[in-house]
Amino acid sequence: SLPNRDSDGFSGQLTITGSSTVAPLVTEIAKRFEKQHPSVRIDVQTGGSGKGIADVRLSVADIGMASRALGSDESDLTAHRLAADGVGLIVHASNPIVELTQEQIIAIYTDQTNDWGDVGGDNDKIIVVHKAEGRATLEVFLEHFGIENPAVKSDVIVGENEHAIKTVAGAPGAIGYVSIGTAEADRELGVPIKLLRLGGVEASTATVASGAFPMSRPLNLITTDSPIPLASEFIRFCQSPDVHDLVRSQYFVPIENEPDRAK
Amino acid sequence: MSRTVRSDWILTVLTRSLAIVSAAIILLILSFLLRESLPALRQLGIVRFVTDVSWHPLSGQFNFMPMVVATLVTSLGAIVIAAPLGIASAVFTHFYAPSKLAVWYRRLIELLAGIPSVVFGLWGLVVLAPIVANLGGSGQNLFTATVVLGLMVLPTVALLSDSAIASVPREWIQGAAALGMQRSAIVGQIVLPGAKRGIGSGIILALTRALGETMAVLMLAGNIVEMPTSLLSPGRTLNANIALELGYASSAHRSVLFVSGLMLMLVVATIVIAVSRRQRTTHDGE
Amino acid sequence: MTENRITASSRRFIARHVIREFVVTTIVWVAAAMVLVTVAWILFDVAARGFAHVTPSFLIEDVQNAGREGGIGPIFLATGLILLVCMTVAIPLSLGTAIALTEQVGRENFFSRNVRRSLDVLAGVPSIVFGLFGNAFFTITLGLGYSILSGGLTLACMVLPILIRTSEQAIMAVPSDYRYAAAALGLRRTSILFRVVLPSAAPAIVAGVVLSIGRALAETAALIFTSGYVARTPRSLLDSGRSMSVHIYDLAMNVPGGGSRAYATACALVLMLLLINVATGWLLRVAGLSDRPKSIGFR
Amino acid sequence: MIVTEELSVAYHGRTVLRDVSINAVPGTILALVGPSGCGKSSFLAALNRLTDMIPGASVGGRIRFGGIDLDEAFSSSAELRRHVGMIFQKPNPFAMSIARNIELPLREHGCRDRSELQRVTENVLRDVGLWDEVRDRLDQSALELSGGQQQRLCIARAFALKPQVLLMDEPCSSLDPVSAERVERLIASMRGRYTVLIVTHNLAQARRLADQVAVFWTHDGVGEIIEQGQTETVFTEPSNSIVASYLSGRQG
Amino acid sequence: MIVTEELSVAYHGRTVLRDVSINAVPGTILALVGPSGCGKSSFLAALNRLTDMIPGASVGGRIRFGGIDLDEAFSSSAELRRHVGMIFQKPNPFAMSIARNIELPLREHGCRDRSELQRVTENVLRDVGLWDEVRDRLDQSALELSGGQQQRLCIARAFALKPQVLLMDEPCSSLDPVSAERVERLIASMRGRYTVLIVTHNLAQARRLADQVAVFWTHDGVGEIIEQGQTETVFTEPSNSIVASYLSGRQG
Numbered sequence A: 001s002l003p004n005r006d007s008d009g010f011s012g013q014l015t016i017t018g019s020s021t022v023a024p025l026v027t028e029i030a031k032r033f034e035k036q037h038p039s040v041r042i043d044v045q046t047g048g049s050g051k052g053i054a055d056v057r058l059s060v061a062d063i064g065m066a067s068r069a070l071g072s073d074e075s076d077l078t079a080h081r082l083a084a085d086g087v088g089l090i091v092h093a094s095n096p097i098v099e100l101t102q103e104q105i106i107a108i109y110t111d112q113t114n115d116w117g118d119v120g121g122d123n124d125k126i127i128v129v130h131k132a133e134g135r136a137t138l139e140v141f142l143e144h145f146g147i148e149n150p151a152v153k154s155d156v157i158v159g160e161n162e163h164a165i166k167t168v169a170g171a172p173g174a175i176g177y178v179s180i181g182t183a184e185a186d187r188e189l190g191v192p193i194k195l196l197r198l199g200g201v202e203a204s205t206a207t208v209a210s211g212a213f214p215m216s217r218p219l220n221l222i223t224t225d226s227p228i229p230l231a232s233e234f235i236r237f238c239q240s241p242d243v244h245d246l247v248r249s250q251y252f253v254p255i256e257n258e259p260d261r262a263k
Numbered sequence B: 001m002s003r004t005v006r007s008d009w010i011l012t013v014l015t016r017s018l019a020i021v022s023a024a025i026i027l028l029i030l031s032f033l034l035r036e037s038l039p040a041l042r043q044l045g046i047v048r049f050v051t052d053v054s055w056h057p058l059s060g061q062f063n064f065m066p067m068v069v070a071t072l073v074t075s076l077g078a079i080v081i082a083a084p085l086g087i088a089s090a091v092f093t094h095f096y097a098p099s100k101l102a103v104w105y106r107r108l109i110e111l112l113a114g115i116p117s118v119v120f121g122l123w124g125l126v127v128l129a130p131i132v133a134n135l136g137g138s139g140q141n142l143f144t145a146t147v148v149l150g151l152m153v154l155p156t157v158a159l160l161s162d163s164a165i166a167s168v169p170r171e172w173i174q175g176a177a178a179l180g181m182q183r184s185a186i187v188g189q190i191v192l193p194g195a196k197r198g199i200g201s202g203i204i205l206a207l208t209r210a211l212g213e214t215m216a217v218l219m220l221a222g223n224i225v226e227m228p229t230s231l232l233s234p235g236r237t238l239n240a241n242i243a244l245e246l247g248y249a250s251s252a253h254r255s256v257l258f259v260s261g262l263m264l265m266l267v268v269a270t271i272v273i274a275v276s277r278r279q280r281t282t283h284d285g286e
Numbered sequence C: 001m002t003e004n005r006i007t008a009s010s011r012r013f014i015a016r017h018v019i020r021e022f023v024v025t026t027i028v029w030v031a032a033a034m035v036l037v038t039v040a041w042i043l044f045d046v047a048a049r050g051f052a053h054v055t056p057s058f059l060i061e062d063v064q065n066a067g068r069e070g071g072i073g074p075i076f077l078a079t080g081l082i083l084l085v086c087m088t089v090a091i092p093l094s095l096g097t098a099i100a101l102t103e104q105v106g107r108e109n110f111f112s113r114n115v116r117r118s119l120d121v122l123a124g125v126p127s128i129v130f131g132l133f134g135n136a137f138f139t140i141t142l143g144l145g146y147s148i149l150s151g152g153l154t155l156a157c158m159v160l161p162i163l164i165r166t167s168e169q170a171i172m173a174v175p176s177d178y179r180y181a182a183a184a185l186g187l188r189r190t191s192i193l194f195r196v197v198l199p200s201a202a203p204a205i206v207a208g209v210v211l212s213i214g215r216a217l218a219e220t221a222a223l224i225f226t227s228g229y230v231a232r233t234p235r236s237l238l239d240s241g242r243s244m245s246v247h248i249y250d251l252a253m254n255v256p257g258g259g260s261r262a263y264a265t266a267c268a269l270v271l272m273l274l275l276i277n278v279a280t281g282w283l284l285r286v287a288g289l290s291d292r293p294k295s296i297g298f299r
Numbered sequence D, E: 001m002i003v004t005e006e007l008s009v010a011y012h013g014r015t016v017l018r019d020v021s022i023n024a025v026p027g028t029i030l031a032l033v034g035p036s037g038c039g040k041s042s043f044l045a046a047l048n049r050l051t052d053m054i055p056g057a058s059v060g061g062r063i064r065f066g067g068i069d070l071d072e073a074f075s076s077s078a079e080l081r082r083h084v085g086m087i088f089q090k091p092n093p094f095a096m097s098i099a100r101n102i103e104l105p106l107r108e109h110g111c112r113d114r115s116e117l118q119r120v121t122e123n124v125l126r127d128v129g130l131w132d133e134v135r136d137r138l139d140q141s142a143l144e145l146s147g148g149q150q151q152r153l154c155i156a157r158a159f160a161l162k163p164q165v166l167l168m169d170e171p172c173s174s175l176d177p178v179s180a181e182r183v184e185r186l187i188a189s190m191r192g193r194y195t196v197l198i199v200t201h202n203l204a205q206a207r208r209l210a211d212q213v214a215v216f217w218t219h220d221g222v223g224e225i226i227e228q229g230q231t232e233t234v235f236t237e238p239s240n241s242i243v244a245s246y247l248s249g250r251q252g
């Protein structure tokens, strides 16, 4: 760490790695934090939630980023909630469908239904867009619908959220699931996609914020049980209302009530 | 020993050491890959990569043959597209294009070589795939990936063929022309045979590049791990697989990914060595 | 006699020749047009979606709001530095190797054959594997961390084969007459090389350098794991820095609403490449060397 | 057979040859002599349109073949070059076997019959006195021949097409005396059947071989013809004092 | 000055020249004549170790320079070649300006003084009769010269180093008579100061120029010397009937 001391005592370097979903947000927050503490440098790297968790365990990173809750086999780590995000189903804007039931979605993803006609749409083949294993979004989706990944039969497997959106926007028969914030932002920009209602609830950041939307996930910062003081200070900053505007600007839902520091 | 000799000797030693450093990089990479793949090779053995039911690494199924096939199909397909177009491009700039156009054409090809694979991927994803989708499906399949991959490696073939053709002696071309050979015959019988080796190595380089491309293919091939049945079926290449799964892979799974990387390199090495053997024997035979 | 027979048959073949010439010409033009149209299509697509944002301030301003606003100043600088590291290492290494491979009697010996093979294999290493290797070797083993240095060195390994191959071809294309003439004048091997062979080969070598600059600029996968993702103005070569291609990938695939800036960055990249291309051509002409492999064709 | 009127050649706009009007009478041999750099090679290149292939070269004036304008006489420059053969100063065999060097242009012009190809190959190689030297190694690369052998192969290759006009740019300058004489005899034997334009620095050879002689000279860097006519007339009664001293200046 | 004993040259194991023993007396001119392909060029290449640079070439036998074995006489082949200059059959100027073609080897051997370089350049260009033709365009590429001009430039370049021995492989075969004679006079003027070995197909030139002549011939594809001695003796009383017919076979 750097020798020169800041007026409020914080100096040094912080390395943060992990989720590509969270990275743009943390980058923005880090920039603001650096401005307040000129002798602090925060390096944000990506590579996926899994890498964030792994790097924290290996002490390669001070803080990890994960776009999901920690699993039972990750109890050695501490998650710090940063924001919330929903996972919504999307179809092409030209698709007349507005809502699918839980059973219909399971049927579509497990290759029992192959035609939009069977679920009340126009007769057209369903193109199932699925995420690659290891992606947090996929885990949230599978857990919500109680599907085992090997049972899924898809036509396209995508990596990033925007990959899913561009795929659905380019193929009128496609269905996929992505971060709601991302989908909303793109829809506002005129990308021809549509978010489906889920369990009767509109898929939007507002319903995620209110807790009404059923399929949502936390965006977390991950540390070991004893993070260095600078890391703790940064996490505290990330959870403070000072950064709510940044959270919203990245189309996520800020945590309004006092955050739960432990998971 | 005199000064002159010493400077030559220094040159030899220096350049040879540099050559050894260059060559050693591949050994470094190989040993790194080997170290990382050793656990999988020890635990699972090689047979499981071929005999397992399918690729479900989290459920302990590690058959990556469908991905090997997809990799070969896209790479060879890319060469089938890039080789004729690339050679034709080189011939075009030398023998058919008006000289002004030739300069710009060559510049454009060089530009193509520098366009990031991400941009190719984006173009394929946003522009080409929706067009291919009219043939059914999402438009993300081996065909789309192959076409874009072909475009990406085209400059390699075109530029190396270009310089190979440029090194064919002028005298041969003038001599052939003076014998009343037409342009097409001069190109086909004198120039291309004369540039054969350079063009061949351009194609090999392009093939190895195609085998190594990751991002664009990841964005376009559909990434389903299944034995492809046609060009229009989606598929996942080994590179795309590494890029998709390495982020979260741990223990045996991670190690298997390195095995697939190692395998890819072995495929490349086999091609390269087979070709260099053949080239040598045909050369001796001449 | 022979004469008559050739003449008679040649009459028959004239028609066939005209057809063959027409067919070949058509094929070549169609192929070239196809390439031209596709390239133009891609470039036009990129330009149409992003060119409006490319302004001088875009190139120097800081990145804001995850790239949706502001410019690419730090990214531009980091890219330049990565390229600098890459070429500073790769050019001497590849020239040395190319010289070792070409400038000896009995070109196909054990040494050169195996070096050449290794390089061909190196050319086929997937970029993602370069990323993993660079990460393991440069960032961790050598302790360089996520840094411009790690990224540049990884790219150097990557462009090495193409740089060596083009330099090698350029050197071999120099007529052996030149070497004999120079040798007969008592020039040392070093002088033959540096005063006669390399200057003659320079245009083609420079073309190879430009090509590998393009390849380095185009690389994404390998850089995510080595030079990293940090979009801050780098202070030293040991700082992490995001390259333009990584920025394009991030904006296009991760940042909703980042599309137009992704295309703008791609435009900037292509323009930069074009500039390098034209500038080297001009420099070579100023230096009195023809800027391209000499055209041998006819019109 | 070939007539030029005010032919000029320029490279990148710089004129190197001006106002050359010659008349190569069918069946005769016309020798072109003159000092180095006066544009003799450029002149020959203009006659079979090889200038089209030299970057920056441009040709002015008119060329007629058998009374017809060159562009109308032949459907393509390939046709033209088949009828107007050329042999260069530097030997330029292709990097293929000796036999294929001869067969390739023959095939190109429609001769596909194997035995016919072999027969022609043997004949022309005999004509240039190369047959006995290479009969056992027709499959070997032509590039491994010595300079003289290479040049004779190139001459054989041109003969194989039986052109009407032959342009020869110092064809003997890289031949040893024995082969040179054989080739010279061969050229002489073509008189009456073919029209030959030969550039030579060997004035004795020009005198022995040629029916007519054209003497080129350089004025201010531009080549011109300063004397032409029947060989004996030019050699014995040159009208120009430069020519007189040039033609007598050499004992060899 | 240069003596060879049972020198032989082989390419890829195939012997093309066998048992050549010559003695080039200091200050004299030795002409090497013989039909094409008999290994004259290979012989010259062996003398300045240019064979080291030809893939597949190997040399047997002994070469002495001033009585000392070649390997001991010179510390390196660069040194050897500086003292034993060579001029080739095909002109081979470098792809650089005319002036730099001459300055490059001079600089290489330690001459850095600009005015000295210019002086030498002018002198040698005058020697080969090129000065007036190129004085205004010394900065232009040497490749734009005509063949004859190129060859004269190559000769000038070699002269600039003032070698002790000059190996010339048909130096005049691409020169026009006027320049050829000038060069020939130049070569003749070197007698007494330099040792010259010249390959020529022009027997008259050999006779005019040379003090001694060596006649090469090919037996079963291998070159050998079949006659050597004082020029007049060889030409007037050849001991070998092949030589007699060869030397008289040509009128030119």
Ligand SMILES: Nc1ncnc2c1ncn2[C@@H]1O[C@H](COP(=O)(O)OP(=O)(O)OP(=O)(O)O)[C@@H](O)[C@H]1O
Binding pocket: D011, D016, D035, D036, D037, D038, D039, D040, D041, D042, D043, D054, D056, E144, E145, E146, E147, E148, E149, E174, E176
């Ligand atoms: N490709 C070219 N580009 C520019 N100038 C050229 C080119 N070829 C020849 N020249 C110039 O044109 C003039 C005539 O050259 P050319 O080769 O026709 O002469 P030549 O009479 O054949 O000479 P030589 O007897 O030496 O062969 C020379 O001054 C030469 O420098």
Ligand SMILES: Nc1ncnc2c1ncn2[C@@H]1O[C@H](COP(=O)(O)OP(=O)(O)OP(=O)(O)O)[C@@H](O)[C@H]1O
Binding pocket: D144, D145, D146, D147, D148, D149, D174, D176, E011, E016, E035, E036, E037, E038, E039, E040, E041, E042, E043, E054, E056, E089
């Ligand atoms: N680089 C080479 N590789 C293989 N064989 C060669 C090579 N150079 C020459 N030869 C062969 O060696 C023999 C002698 O060639 P060389 O060029 O020395 O003859 P030369 O007497 O100079 O002929 P010329 O008078 O035609 O120049 C020839 O048969 C030729 O085919």
Ligand SMILES: [Mg+2]
Binding pocket: D040, D041, D042, D089, D169, E146, E147
């Ligand atoms: Mg000429």
Ligand SMILES: [Mg+2]
Binding pocket: D146, D147, E040, E041, E042, E089, E169
């Ligand atoms: Mg020779």
Ligand SMILES: O=P([O-])([O-])[O-]
Binding pocket: A018, A019, A020, A021, A022, A047, A048, A049, A050, A066, A067, A134, A135, A136, A137
């Ligand atoms: O990068 P992820 O947020 O999808 O893990």
